[in-house]
Structure formats: structure tokens, C-alpha cells
Amino acid sequence: MVTIYSASSGPSILPRRVSSLALVILLYTAATPFSPISWLTGPLEMSGTYLADRLLAGLILLGACYFQWAVASLRSAVVITLPTGGSVTRVRDGRLEQVRGDGVVLGVWTVEGYWHFALAQAGVLLLAEYAGSETLRRFVVAVVVLALWIIGWAATPASLKRWAWEHAKVYLFLLVLDELRNVAMQGLGGGGGRRRRGRW
Template sequence: MTKVDDASEPQPSWYSAWSGPPGKINVLTRQGVALPLIALLYTASTPFTPFVWLLNLDGSTLFDRLFAGIVLLAACWFQWHIASITRPLAIVLPGPSGTTVRNGRVERSAAVGFVWHPSNYWPYVACEAMLLAAAEFGPSELLRRTIVCGVLAGLWAIGFNATPESTKRWAYEHIKAWMFWMVLSELVGVGARSSSGRRRRY
């Protein structure tokens, strides 16, 4: 019986970089390092008001109260979850992709993305820690905002793709309920402020 040589088969581009999953001690160490990194991420990000940064309007604080906390809290959870990844993960970024017809032929454009390797974790953590330290202790507010947005975007890009669909559905249902009560609280607050600010007539 002839043995087939697997090396003759074409391998994905990331195959050569895959050296096996990290061990249990390695994963626990990563999770331990993720805890102070979460604290640094939170302190460097606060105050996190991206809508005010972008729109420069006082009224945009409403959107920050509704969404900024969710974005930051999810990023902190992604920070922990990324430390637990033990397999290469295909990261798909938002971008043009899909099926098009060109010259009578159906062509599928590739999605924009990359492959996350567990071996990338320590270099990524080192870079993230240095950037967040620069954001926290640096003299420039513009630098802080830029670094914070970049780090959060990176955590969301990797963490969202690494999160199981069941966890996403669970989080989505709870976020919908939380958003309902937040909006209701804002509406009640607006009514109360309007009543207290109304001029009394005699």
C-alpha cells in the first residue's frame, strides 16, 4: 500500500507559521497578564467619549452614554478572550467582498482580513502595553484619543471574530434590554429637567 506524502499537497499560507497550540501554563500566564492590561486599557481610555471627539457637539454625549460603555466593556472582555486563543484564527475585516459578474463570468472577491496566530500574542501585548502607557502618561490628548481608538479597534477586530456565535447572541439580547432601560432613563431625565427648568407662572 503506497503512502501518500502530505507535503506534496498545497498548504495555506499560514501553515508554516503554525507551531502548535500554547500549553496550559502558557495560556494561564497570558490570562494573568491580561488582567493588568485590562486595568491599563480602562484607565487610559477613560474618559472615553468617541462621539464627542468626532462631532464636537454637547448633544452627542447622549450617544456616548448609550454606546461608549458597551464598546469599552466589550473590548476589556476581548482582551481576556484573546489570551485564551490556542488556534490560528481567520480575521475578516469589514470591506468590499461578494460575488460580481464580469464579462459573463461570476467572480468572487476575497474578503479583507488576516490570520491571527497565538504566537503573535506576546509581541502584540508588548506593543499594546507601550501604546497604552504612552496614552495614559503622555502629554497629548490627541495622542491619547488616537491610541485608544486604535487599540480598541484592534481588540474588536480580533475578539469579535474569536467570539462564538452563541456568546454573541447572548450578549446581543442583554444589550438590547440594557439599551431599552438606558433610553427610558434618558427620556425620564429629559422630562424631569424640562419640568424643573420651566418658568413658574403666576
């Protein structure tokens, strides 16, 4: 049975929000260095892979951190779907209509499930941080980030997602310009003075 709370009658979200901040810190600590594209395709020395990580890793991790907050801030149950895009054909008033598909329903996230999720997340992230296995760290971080994206995407209003996407495009544009500048500086013999940035 799914219990849906209203904004006025639901439980206080303050303890969940406080715990989400601690989980964000723990996730960031366990995830760094975060290079998910390199994890999948090969070593960090691959320049093309490094560019993909430079462009995407920060956004992916920042999104997961925000989604941690969004999940903790929920006051009611949400339906978790996997967006598939495209459209579906439905019959309405005796006519065939193309309707935008909502995606595959994965389940329902309830407010009551937050603490189980938070404790499990804290446990596996602590394991990833202190177990001493790089393979385990990468696997756990990838699973946690993926789970936060799936649940958090459903928990975030569409208007906020559109706002974030507009700003993400600007961020990506500036990063591409920075990479082009770095390539130009190396081509002109200024590569020795390039500042090395920590890799996500």
C-alpha cells in the same frame, strides 16, 4: 507558517490571561473618560453627541475589555475578517447559489503573536497615559480599541456574540428609558436634582 494548537497540546493560556487582566486595567485607565462619538464630532457639551456616547461608549469599551480576554484565551490560530454583510454568488453542482459572504480576509492571528501584541499595546497605552497629550491619548485608545474589536470579534464564538447582543439590547433600552426620565424631570423643574454621571 501558521501553527494551530489543539486544546490539549497547546501552550498554557494562564500567563496570557493574567497579562490580559493587567492590560484591561491599563486600557480602562488610559481610555477614561471614553467618549468616542464626541471625539469624532465635536465637544462634549453637544447634547446629542453626549447621548450617543452615553448609549454606546460603555458597550464599546466593555466589548474591547472582553475581547482582550478572548484574544489571550485563544488556543489556535483564527482568520481575521472584516464583516461586509451581503451575499456572494457561487456555482455549486452546476447551479448558481446565493451564499452569505464572510467578509474581507485581513490575515491570520496566531497564538505566537500574542506577546508581541500585548507588549506593543502596553507600551502605547503607557505612552497615552503619561505623555500629557489629549490628542495622542484619544488616537492611541481608538486604535487599540479598534484592534481589539477586529481581532476579538474573530476570536469569539457566534453563540456568545448572539447572547451578548440580546443583553446589549436590554441595556440600551434601559439607558434610553433613563434618559427619557431625566428629560421629563428637567421639564417638570426637577433638573437641578439630576445626578451628574461620569462620562465614558
